[in-house]
Amino acid sequence: MSAYAIAGLGVTAQGVLPDTSAEQLAWDAVEAALADAGLERRQVDGYVFQPGFGEATSGMAASRAGLGAQVTLQINSSGATGILSIATAIGLIAAGTADYVLCVHATNARSQSVTVGAGEDNADAVFGLFSPGAQSALMAQSYFHKYKASSADLAEVAVALRDNAVLRPDAYRYGCSLTVEQHQQSRYIVRPLHVFDYCLVTDGAIAFIVTTSERARDLKPKAVGILGMGACHDVGQGHRRGASTVLGLPDFDVEPARTRAFAAAGLGLADIDVFQFYDAFTILVALQLEAYGLCGPGEAGDWVRAGNFRWDSRSPCNTSGTLHSWGYVQGFTHLAEAVRQLRGEGGPTQVPDARTALVTNIGITGAGQAHAAVILGNR
Amino acid sequence: MTSRPTPTLETPPARIVDRANRPFWDAIDAGRFVLARCRCGAHYARLQACLSCQAGAHAMRWVSAAGDGNVRSFVIFDKAYHPYFDGLLPYVVAIVTLVEGPEILTNVIDVEPAAVRIGMPVRIVIAERRGQNIHQASARY
Numbered sequence: 006m007s008a009y010a011i012a013g014l015g016v017t018a019q020g021v022l023p024d025t026s027a028e029q030l031a032w033d034a035v036e037a038a039l040a041d042a043g044l045e046r047r048q049v050d051g052y053v054f055q056p057g058f059g060e061a062t063s064g065m066a067a068s069r070a071g072l073g074a075q076v077t078l079q080i081n082s083s084g085a086t087g088i089l090s091i092a093t094a095i096g097l098i099a100a101g102t103a104d105y106v107l108c109v110h111a112t113n114a115r116s117q118s119v120t121v122g123a124g125e126d127n128a129d130a131v132f133g134l135f136s137p138g139a140q141s142a143l144m145a146q147s148y149f150h151k152y153k154a155s156s157a158d159l160a161e162v163a164v165a166l167r168d169n170a171v172l173r174p175d176a177y178r179y180g181c182s183l184t185v186e187q188h189q190q191s192r193y194i195v196r197p198l199h200v201f202d203y204c205l206v207t208d209g210a211i212a213f214i215v216t217t218s219e220r221a222r223d224l225k226p227k228a229v230g231i232l233g234m235g236a237c238h239d240v241g242q243g244h245r246r247g248a249s250t251v252l253g254l255p256d257f258d259v260e261p262a263r264t265r266a267f268a269a270a271g272l273g274l275a276d277i278d279v280f281q282f283y284d285a286f287t288i289l290v291a292l293q294l295e296a297y298g299l300c301g302p303g304e305a306g307d308w309v310r311a312g313n314f315r316w317d318s319r320s321p322c323n324t325s326g327t328l329h330s331w332g333y334v335q336g337f338t339h340l341a342e343a344v345r346q347l348r349g350e351g352g353p354t355q356v357p358d359a360r361t362a363l364v365t366n367i368g369i370t371g372a373g374q375a376h377a378a379v380i381l382g383n384r
Numbered sequence: 385m386t387s388r389p390t391p392t393l394e395t396p397p398a399r400i401v402d403r404a405n406r407p408f409w410d411a412i413d414a415g416r417f418v419l420a421r422c423r424c425g426a427h428y429a430r431l432q433a434c435l436s437c438q439a440g441a442h443a444m445r446w447v448s449a450a451g452d453g454n455v456r457s458f459v460i461f462d463k464a465y466h467p468y469f470d471g472l473l474p475y476v477v478a479i480v481t482l483v484e485g486p487e488i489l490t491n492v493i494d495v496e497p498a499a500v501r502i503g504m505p506v507r508i509v510i511a512e513r514r515g516q517n518i519h520q521a522s523a524r525y
Contacts, residue, residue: 120465130397131518132491134477135465142459143479150457150502196460196474196497 007230009095010221011381012105012214013042014344019209019332020177023116027057030210031111035072038212043225044105047073049214051103053093054079055086055335057112058119058206076102083137083368084285085236086110087336088377092234094215104220110337111210119206137369138203141286142195148288149197151303156197158306159287160188163201163329165314166284170326172316172353177207178330202287204328211337213344229347232272232361234379235265259296259365259376266363266378274298277380278359279346280322281339283367284329293365294322316354324354336366336377343381394468396513405430407446412517417451417508419484420444427484451508453482453521460497476500480521482508488519495523 015037017030025033031054039046052074069077076097082089087110094106120136129135149155167183170176188201221228239258267273274297282293291305299320300308308314316324325331325342332338343362345351351359361382368375401409408429411418419427422444424437431441458478464470476492478500492500493511506521 128400129477129489130466131399132477132489133397133461133464133466133469133472133475134459134489139459139461139477143457146459146502147457193460193462196462 007218007232007382009091009098009215009231010218010228011091011231011340011344012216012221012224012228013038013040013044014214014341015039015041015210015212016175016341017111017210019175019207019334021115022113022208025113025208027111027113027208027210030113030208031109031212034111034210034212035107035109038107038214041225041227042105042214044214046071049073049105049107050075051094051097051106052077052109053090053097053106054109054111055081055090055337057110057335058114058117072107074103074107082238082375082377084283084335085238085366085368085375085377087338087340088234088364088366088379089236089336089375091215091231091340091379092236092377095231098215098217104216106215107212108215108337109210109212110334112334113208114206114333115208136195138198138286139195140369141202141288142198144292145197145202145286145288148291148303154291154303154306156199156202157185157189158310159198159202159291160185161306161309162284162287162290162314163188165309166287166290166323166326166329169316169324169354170330173325173331174352176326176331177205178326181330198286198288204285205330205333207333209332209334211334211341213337213340227348229344229381230383232380232382233266233269234377235262235269236375236377237261238375259293259378262365262376262378263297266380270361270380270382272361272380272382277361277363278321279324279343279356279362280320281324281327281343281362281364282322283336283339283365284323284327285367285369287329289367290323293367297363297365316351316356321356321359324351324356336368339364339366340379340381347381347383394466394470396468396516396518397466399516399518404432404441407431411446412510412519415510415517417449417510417519418446419449419482419486421447421484427482427486429486429488449508450483453480453488453506453508455479455492455500455502455504455506455521456481456487457502458492458500460500478506478521480506480508490519490521492521492523499523 015034090108191199314322346359422434426436456479
């Protein structure tokens with residue numbers, strides 16, 4: 006029995022929501038999470054939030070109104086923040102500063118037309134290297150060269166993500182199919198990556214509540230256990246090259262996070278029923294499938310092409326379509342889908358009898374890459 | 385004869401210069417390419433703790449670098465995220481592995497972007513753009 010649990014989940018609509026401020030999105034997600042857990046606002050005594058793109062960069066004051074928050078933290082490790090907010094919440098509880106911690110992320114980057122990563126305040130800008138997409142394109146180029154792989158292999162990942170989302174009414178790309186040919190014929194953003202190698206930028210918010218498993222037993226009976234977690238952050242990469250660029254394997258090293266998460270949970274890869282890999286770019290998914298051992302090095306394209314990854318395969322991954330096809334709430338997206346799967350709320354893409362889930366997050370932070378993994382479960 | 389397009393009137397993004405890399409950029413401005421060499425033999429593009437022997441920056445001194453290297457990975461921009469680069473499209477950004485060991489980020493020039501390959505040999509040249517020098521990797525090797 007795990008010591009801590011996710012005891013409430015709130016998910017807003019995802020998509021193009023120009024009439025809803027980031028504050029309102031956060032408020033809506035918090036209200037939904039409280040109702041889900043059966044908690045009163047005043048009972049929540051901890052608040053951890055990740056600032057988002059668009060308007061959602063400030064303190065999210067409205068969503069905190071009426072909470073009993075005794076401690077409020079803004080944390081940011083880019084796309085890795087979702088899982089790291091769980092670690093932060095557990096820390097606040099273990100330190101005796103809070104009993105119920107709300108973790109929140111909201112963004113309205115879509116309606117604010119934010120170009121992610123276009124800033125000049127880094128050492129790479131002088132050479133015209135902008136955006137996490139360009140960093141991922143460097144990884145992809147290296148990956149193609151090392152394994153004689155190609156863009157068509159990454160297209161398989163994009164299509165598999167879409168195939169899962171097509172069935173889900175809550176996904177932004179619900180009902181919108183995608184083919185490998187459409188991917189291959191789509192425009193480039195930063196070569197060698199096509200537009201369909203990139204995730205969505207949408208408006209939306211997610212909130213969840215972390216508490217002890219003991220307290221969770223007094224709430225609505227839907228809590229999901231936090232079985233084990235780990236993190237790694239390769240800050241040395243930038244120092245090796247006097248810039249903040251990251252590159253694929255072997256630089257992409259998830260080993261410290263993977264080892265700690267599985268060891269703490271006392272589980273192995275074969276024990277995981279459903280996977281939610283961070284998918285800001287298709288290349289990140291391919292690298293993780295290989296790094297976590299679902300397939301061998303350089304085999305991701307063939308592995309997905311063979312029918313794996315789909316929600317109804319033996320290795321179901323990213324069952325909502327996540328960042329590529331469901332909605333862009335960064336690392337919170339994958340946590341929300343894992344919680345839903347473990348509660349049997351995955352709707353048309355529910356994995357039968359899912360009892361354990363591996364969730365990963367990646368942050369391309371401008372100082373190497375942050376990675377985090379958590380195993381959630383009902384066992 | 386150079387393949388470099390005419391620069392635009394926009395100012396390029398500023399170089400990020402601090403105490404640890406000022407000698408590097410001062411050398412670039414003087415037309416020279418230098419690296420910081422640790423007493424253990426490792427090279428870096430800035431003063432820092434050595435990742436090989438863990439010595440502090442005090443163990444390093446600036447030395448002339450050969451300027452020879454190979455493309456480790458690269459990307460091609462067809463769209464400008466900053467107006468300065470509008471006139472340079474399409475342009476190549478690459479990680480280059482220098483013969484001294486370190487990797488640096490730079491642009492690959494003097495070649496059609498579609499002809500750039502991983503492993504391609506390149507040589508560092510100093511280019512001027514709007515009153516400011518910058519190191520580039522020339523494929524005319």
